[in-house]
Amino acid sequence: AKPRVGYFYVQDSSHLTDFNELYNIKLSKIKSVPVVVKEETSVYNAIVTLFLEDVGSLFVIDDDEALVGVISRKDLLKLTIGETDINQVPVSVVMTRMPNIITTRDNDTVFEAAEKLVNYEIDALPVVENLTDKAGVPLEDKLKVIGRVSKTNITRVFTDFGLEM
Amino acid sequence: AKPRVGYFYVQDSSHLTDFNELYNIKLSKIKSVPVVVKEETSVYNAIVTLFLEDVGSLFVIDDDEALVGVISRKDLLKLTIGETDINQVPVSVVMTRMPNIITTRDNDTVFEAAEKLVNYEIDALPVVENLTDKAGVPLEDKLKVIGRVSKTNITRVFTDFGLEM
Numbered sequence: 001a002k003p004r005v006g007y008f009y010v011q012d013s014s015h016l017t018d019f020n021e022l023y024n025i026k027l028s029k030i031k032s033v034p035v036v037v038k039e040e041t042s043v044y045n046a047i048v049t050l051f052l053e054d055v056g057s058l059f060v061i062d063d064d065e066a067l068v069g070v071i072s073r074k075d076l077l078k079l080t081i082g083e084t085d086i087n088q089v090p091v092s093v094v095m096t097r098m099p100n101i102i103t104t105r106d107n108d109t110v111f112e113a114a115e116k117l118v119n120y121e122i123d124a125l126p127v128v129e130n131l132t133d134k135a136g137v138p139l140e141d142k143l144k145v146i147g148r149v150s151k152t153n154i155t156r157v158f159t160d161f162g163l164e165m
Numbered sequence: 166a167k168p169r170v171g172y173f174y175v176q177d178s179s180h181l182t183d184f185n186e187l188y189n190i191k192l193s194k195i196k197s198v199p200v201v202v203k204e205e206t207s208v209y210n211a212i213v214t215l216f217l218e219d220v221g222s223l224f225v226i227d228d229d230e231a232l233v234g235v236i237s238r239k240d241l242l243k244l245t246i247g248e249t250d251i252n253q254v255p256v257s258v259v260m261t262r263m264p265n266i267i268t269t270r271d272n273d274t275v276f277e278a279a280e281k282l283v284n285y286e287i288d289a290l291p292v293v294e295n296l297t298d299k300a301g302v303p304l305e306d307k308l309k310v311i312g313r314v315s316k317t318n319i320t321r322v323f324t325d326f327g328l329e330m
Contacts, residue, residue, distance in 0.1 A: 019184075019327075023327050044246065047242060047246050048246075050242075051243065056239075073238050073239065073242055074221075074238060076242060077212060077215075077238055077241060077242045077245065078216065080242065080245035080246060081209065081212050081213075081245060081251070086246070111323075111324065111327050114320050114323050114324045114327075115324050117320055118317070118320055118321050118324050151316035151317060151319070151320045152283070152316060154316070154319070154320045154323060155279050155282055155283055155316045155319045155320065156283050158276075158279050158319060158323055159276065159279045159280050159283050162184070162188050162276050162279075
């Protein structure tokens, strides 16, 4: 007998799952705590912070707490084998600067974040929101870092969802 | 009307996808090329290799091409800020050694690999097979590295599968 419209015969539906559930998880639910340093922090102290906090990337902020740069383990490793005096040089000299930083928002999905990580070949994304002025009006070009999403977060979401199945 | 056994009413089944398809992808299909160095390679040359090959981890092999160690960007960064003379010290002194290396096989799934990456907090897994003696008999404790699977591979599988939906 032909199944009626709207009915689908499946031998075992237990392995059919709604992918939207996985791919549309909001970053607000899975982001990690960001680790930030000031622009004048030395490369050496940035590396120490990286190990103390056990993260792969640091976000660099100015005195207004606005995001101004990102520096990764890869950037730092490259510096340590060069001629740079890592005790003297501040991270601001070597970081990736605004507006070249790829960012995400709380309301973006894990799918969108994963695509950015893959397409731009980066390890971690800052989750940002706009800073506001004293009247509470959002400042368009000033971003506050409120989280961190890396390939580790994506891999963890992937396994956690698999375990729940 | 009650749906009959074996029939399930779904308003829109287009977003229901077989998760096994994603989670059971074999590593043979998604692994990357491994980058290997010899035990006597200096830490400095290992770092140079890491940048030339643009990978996050190196696998260390002995003269029989058997896997003896793994060294990550994190291990190398730690060394560069210490007292170690990275031009003199070979990677064998600082690598993670067998039998403490977490490995995977071609026939393992992306889910199994992702779980290992998360649970052991590592960036990359060597994909291995047993080396054989001259008669073709597998040697139980000698592993040949035939691939590399990192959080980048997992993130890419995740996005590629999402794009196909």
